[in-house]
Amino acid sequence: DSGVTQTPKHLITATGQRVTLRCSPRSGDLSVYWYQQSLDQGLQFLIQYYNGEERAKGNILERFSAQQFPDLHSELNLSSLELGDSALYFCASSVGVTNTGELFFGEGSRLTVL
């Protein structure tokens, strides 16, 4: 158990809808990272938050947004969903602001867009 909790584990929705994925980082970790894993794109970095502030952006679509709350949990919002958004979405956390150490991954949220 990594200590990172993600909900929901599975989500099935329709194109055009909006969903919110939630992540609680490991106790004491201030950084939260979101990754998307699909069969054709591999594991893609989306965005990082550190102590409530956006720290780094990767291949995140404009239809996607994220935030980190004062209690350090994070939410990833996916809107105007398309079939191609079907993927595993992982949250990871780490202690520091810079990505120099181990990332602790949650078990992921599997999104299926029909």
Next chain:
Amino acid sequence: SQQGEEDPQALSIQEGENATMNCSYKTSINNLQWYRQNSGRGLVHLILIRSNEREKHSGRLRVTLDTSKKSSSLLITASRAADTASYFCATDPYGQNFVFGPGTRLSVLP
């Protein structure tokens, strides 16, 4: 090709044999990490090697790093069926956020 690419894409061995996976990358890095992912599960950190290190061991794992060749290898000795998983290398190009390769799928047959 991507920043980090594992080779081979898939590997199938018998229990007890050694498994070697390679990772090549393109840019200067500060650190390189290896992760394991069991099917549909989250990634689990295996080992981190810094750019000034050449070799690290952890249990049955041995990682080497050759910065002149921009490559790393992960050796799993005396493999077990439980080692069946995908293995990813992650590099931090120019010290930025870690980028993951597409992974090597390892199957260890009993």
